[in-house]
Amino acid sequence: MSTYLIAEHKEGQLKRVSIEILSECLKQGTQPTCILLGSGSLEGAAAELGKHGASKVVILEHSDLASYSNEGYANALYAYLSKQSPSVIISGASWQGKDYLPRLAAKFQVGMATDCTEFKLSGNSATVRRPVFAGKCSKSVSFNASPAIFSVRPNVLAVSGGQSVTPQIEKTGAEVGSIKAKITEVLSSGQKKVDLTEADIIISGGRSLKSADNFKLLFDCAEVMGAAVGASRAAVDAGYAPHDMQVGQTGKTVSPKLYIACGISGAIQHLAGMRTSKVIVAINKDPEAPIFQKADYGIVGDLFEVVPHLTEELKKLKAHS
């Protein structure tokens, strides 16, 4: 069988999810061929893959691949892979992988699975497991056509110490075809925010925060812990926080080490988005709030009193360590 891992990089810097997938393939006894796409300066990323056990790396190069586009990636990958008879094609479920992989699957006329949390390579195919309904349940997916194409959720699979090797690198010109969607500008919000889906610690606020300004309480606390700040749908709908902070079924699904819910009652759609957090803390005035049924540590109290004390305690802890 031939397994291909489409490794992701940001300006030549390899994304961790690619190493996570590589480690899992090697653990299952499969050496995948890794593919990098770009317009040069990818030797570092290729060497990094080698350090984690990849013995073969293919670099698809073209000046049009200097910046990401779903058309350019899908075209270049299809042009290359359709000549290789691949049986399995894997990528990370990043904003890129989720974007070009359906196009690639359409070109191969096959199905695909997004955001898998487990995969098992066997024979000439694979079976995967993926959460649905924002994690309210999960399911297995099997592939009835070849190649099996799927993306893997970041931060789920462990990186194991694969044998470091010097990979065989094959560089080839990519056939990118025509790219109709053109990036004309890149805007940055300027804030250096910790991304919710990558954060180890998240402190979230609900409608009880009462205003956008009051979220400062949470930002202050988050800063001490190096945490990201999230919000419930109620808080977002009330205009207290932007949508990119929303945790839940119509927001982000998160799985941090520690999740602190402040003034969040625990609606079913919110719980769906954070239930796989390792430790959950709930701070809420209402002792009957459903969130307490899911919380490892519950504080019945006013968040406006508890959170500032919490920030102070964390500062003390930081000063001592």
Next chain:
Amino acid sequence: MNIFVLLKQVPDTETKIKIAADKKSIEKGDIKWVINPYDEFAIEQALKTKEQLKAGSVTVVSVGPDRVVEALRTAVAMGADNACHVKTDQDLDTYLVGKALAEVVKKESGQLIFTGKQGIDDDQAATFGYVAELLSWPSASMVVKCEVAADKVVVHREVEGGTRFVIQMPVPALVAVDKGINTPRYASLPGIMKAKKKEIKTYSLADLGLGSEAPKTSSSDFALPPERQAGKKIAGDAATQAKELVRMLREEAKVI
């Protein structure tokens, strides 16, 4: 411009999911079905675009059993001009749904597609990619701002980490929207009256040349995650509670 909206009917977000006996799907008995929340933003964006261009029509399309007609009528009540129903009782995979939708858009000569960035049921976020590729159209997803001119679309695509790409696409094009792009309108009373009488065009999979196509993926072993147990309540005044919490997170849970 012939504007199309691809919409999916999904269980309401408050639904408590139960697994069917054969574990091949969820229990569909007492579910309240709604328009996928992200697709509501797509409907609104399509209506806004038509109003702004002062020309064209908005057609909503959905694939599924008879119940999806209700979602289509809701969209008509909001202001959509036409509705197409691809009628099937089978559970299709994303590949077949994408193929069916692309065929309808081809037959109906669509020029611009709006849809949600993902369905909140299956969370695949893949249908838009299939449709765009099968039509050979450019596409952008996670779109939080969109301006349409006669021959081009300019969108803002928001990716992780607070970065926005401004992307320009020639028409025809597909735009998959995110929450926050607009505030969907409510259906008006005249809209609701109109929607009741609206004739909905029906296609079978066979009409679209997909009568003998089998799904390319199969789902099985649906399972609920393990239930979390309620843990400790921390007593005392706010200062004591905060202090005790930090101690427990450090010493017991070892997460800070």
